[in-house]
Amino acid sequence: MPDILSQGFFVQDAAPRNWAEQFVRDVLMPMLPESMAAHFSVELGMVLVMLGCAGIFVAVVPLLPLVLVLAERKVAARFQNRTGPMRVGPWGLLQTLADGVKLLFKEDYIPPQGDKLLFLLAPYVIFTCSFAVFAAIPFGQNILVSNFNIGIFYIMAISSVIVMGVIMAGWSSNSKWSLLGSLRSAAQIVSYEIPLGLSILTVVMLVESLSMEAIVANQAGGISDWLIFRTPFTFFAFFIFFISSIAEVNRTPFDLPEAESEIVAGFHTEYSGMRFALFFIAEYANMFAVSAIAVTLFLGGWEGILPDLAVFGGGFDILGGLPGFVIKTMGLVFLMMWLRWTLPRLRVDQLMNLCWKYFIPIAFFNILGTGIWGLIFPEDTPLSTGISIAIISIGLVQAYVFVGRRLGQKSQPQPSSA
């Protein structure tokens, strides 16, 4: 993985002047004493800076799940009138660390009747794929490991491999519950990838590029330029994308593969110790990844609500857009947690109905609609955005009135039974 990462930095070509070069010339060089600067080569400095950044990236990204696990527990606790973990560290901040250490020392059990090779391999497949997705996500102006010209395509491809790991885990455990869970998961992920991909297509049609950098650049300028508001169809596409991605990462209300009350723990029932921790970490990394992708595709990516830190001048624009990006992504992550601690779980057939009977037709309709929209408004103008936002608002008001009326009808005959 580090190999790919460092290579990725070298093919970085979005900015006319490489950010690392800029950083070395503007920040690093003036800091050096005169005598040293004369012998200091900019190229060497660039390599060092890039390696350093790659190191930071490799170190920081796996820490994300640790933060998210704690966040999830704290959020859940607040929803449930509890305080959550409070014992380890101040406000229980070190709880995940303690759990991780505990899991490290646990017995690593391998089912004797299972397929040992697949059993050992499965967690790494899932773990690697979850983290490989991060390579193509632009966290900020220059914070992108690799600027593929097929970034979003790469993400879709890599995240599809996760299902292989899930099936491997379920099959090799030699447990019927695991098998059930993994087959559920396979069916679910494969099905929901279709509306997911179709929703991404609407964005790609508007941007005319698969590159994540280009998709973000297309949304520069403010909230009205975000792709979610650009056409009414992308607005729908965003919701389909978000709900499908919840299904993709197996979270409530679509957490059937690991439905605790039905099939114990699903595909990772037989795993223990660090291997279980890998699944756990991968799940949270996935959650962050899909939220980050949703933000990049529809909510402006790192171009956004906060003024970027370039105002501080010089090399500090390396942080450009990062805080805004993280805030938006965390917003979506919080939404996922909120849903998880509020909603019950769907049944397998209902899950499939939702996907094949509703999401996929709507997603196809979105593509058609986006195409027609593109014919009517070949260029994005304030007029087209205005019309789009007007249509979206009218639609929302209509939906609100409709839902409100239905709820009103529902609540009327209820009290009689009391």
Next chain:
Amino acid sequence: MARAARNRRAQNTMETAQQGNGTTPPDTESKIIELKPFADEMVVNMGPQHPSTHGVLRLELKLEGEVVREAIPHIGYLHRCFEKHSENLSYPQIIPFTDRMDYVAAMNQNWGFCLAVEQLLAMDEKRKFAVPERAEYLRVLICELNRIASHLLSFGTYGMDIGAFTPFLYAFRDRERLLLLFEKVCGARLTYNYIRIGGVSELIPLEPGSVTEQNFLDEIERFLDYFEPLIDEYNELLTKNSIFGERTTGVAVMSAEMALSYGATGPNLRGSGVDWDLRRDEPYSIYDRFDFDVPVAKDVPELGAVVGDCWSRYKIRMDEMKESVRIVRQILAEGLPDGPVMANLKAVRPPKGEVYFRSEAPRGELGFYIISDGTPKPVRLKGRSPCFSALSALRELSRGLMVADIIAIIGSIDIVMGEVDR
């Protein structure tokens, strides 16, 4: 599975070999064909250790993919010989054992047993006694609160079975306040042993008119004021949730005939649309003095619920909590009468005879059949468990449904394995 296939293959080879040694010439061609009427059938053991079989129920599931071809309940993992034990114990000694039957509604179990023994004692013409008024009020008060606690647990765990975790913690939060009340009255949180033959326990006296009594009643009042609006909140949170509706409405419909033929009682029976509640129809104790309704399931077309489905059974419990609140409020309004809490019973020595008495526990009709030969110990004691009867319907209810529905059914008939196995 791979291993099972290997075993099967090995077995076949063995059989073929045996055939080969015999007199008949080996017909290898036909022997290789495996006799598998259901090729895709997978037999799965759900339980006895499983998060949502509500105790130690083991279900043998015959699955075809996700579809359940048959679910066979195997019980007995919590069998503690309650009935046999009872034959060697005096009547007051049996009461703690009833605690362990339906341990989430132990007050009601105590009461059911005591009522049966009191019935038996009343057959003795020479030794007349009456349960004091104050004890009767305390019994109704505590048992209705216990009914709320039991239904709360049922509500919480059912939410968790369906996949919503949060209602579970809300339910436990509220149940905790009730348990604290029970702790005040008898010192225990789970196995109370509070209701005694001829009255209630005097160990922690709530003296008439004392500050302790007033505090206790005030605390109940505060709980009711806090809890009553919450029932509607829970209905908004879970009952009317559309995913919850999808999962439970129209699933495992138990018709009124079926419910009666399986002997389902209590909320399960009323959930099938049969208007029957012992507290109203065969009033015992002082239930005839209180004004309360008996919730009976009705079709709810907006949600798609039909009489007898999982949702109806669940909804009955939610409505019954409101009725229990009403009963408790009436007691609080009247105030507890003065007087003793125990009848003047020198010794519990019933006359020769037999009695069957049934009472309405939170899970249905709890019956005790006692045969006495005039000694302080029963000759035979039989407990009629509502959960056992309801559970027997599971096999028929679950045919052709999915794995997730099995969980929904178990939760909706609300079994407690302690009572099923006794």
